[in-house]
Amino acid sequence: MKKGFALLVSMIVLFLAACGGEEDSSPGKLADQQLNIVAENWAFDQEEYKISSGEVSIILENESGLHGIQIQETGDAIEAGTPKTLNLEPGTYTLVCNIMCGTGHAEMKSTLIVE
Numbered sequence: 001m002k003k004g005f006a007l008l009v010s011m012i013v014l015f016l017a018a019c020g021g022e023e024d025s026s027p028g029k030l031a032d033q034q035l036n037i038v039a040e041n042w043a044f045d046q047e048e049y050k051i052s053s054g055e056v057s058i059i060l061e062n063e064s065g066l067h068g069i070q071i072q073e074t075g076d077a078i079e080a081g082t083p084k085t086l087n088l089e090p091g092t093y094t095l096v097c098n099i100m101c102g103t104g105h106a107e108m109k110s111t112l113i114v115e
Contacts, residue, residue: 029085030057030059030083030085031055031056031057031085032055033051033052033054033055033056033057034056034057034058034059034083035049035051035056035057035058035059035112036059036061037049037058037059037060037061037069037078037095037110038060038061038062038063039060039061039062039063039065039067039069039080039097039108040062040063040064040065041064041065041101041102041104042065042097042101042102042103042104042105042107042108043104043107043108044095044108044109044110045063046110047110047111048110048111048112048113049095049110049111049112049113050112050113050114050115051088051112051113051114051115052114052115053088053089053090053114053115054087054088055085055086055087056085056086056087056088057083057084057085058078058083058084058085058086059083060078060079060080060081060082061080061081062080062081065101065102066080066099066101067080067097067099067101067108068080068097068098068099069095069096069097069098070095070096070097070098071086071093071094071095071112072093072094072095072096073091073093073094074086074088074093077098088112088114089114090114090115091114092111092112092113092114093111093112093113093114094109094110094111094112095109095110095111095112096108096109097109
């Protein structure tokens, strides 16, 4: 019985430790550098965004429709109304809508250039 309890406690501790991460996407803690993106049916407000490398808080606002963002090269996802803070290296990244939003969904893309 004691072995089973100890195993259960160990599994819970490992699960909770695995849930931690390096990024802090809490709404109250934004990076100095912020990127605001506005989404509407079936486009982002810009075809290209430029930011400096390092820590950035990405903030998505839905003007019309329901949209989210996925950064294809990193797999990071950003939900509308929930800022996400990332540490991005220099490079070119592809932003796509990750919520099926209708007939123009496949064309809903933008480029993020990190200098």
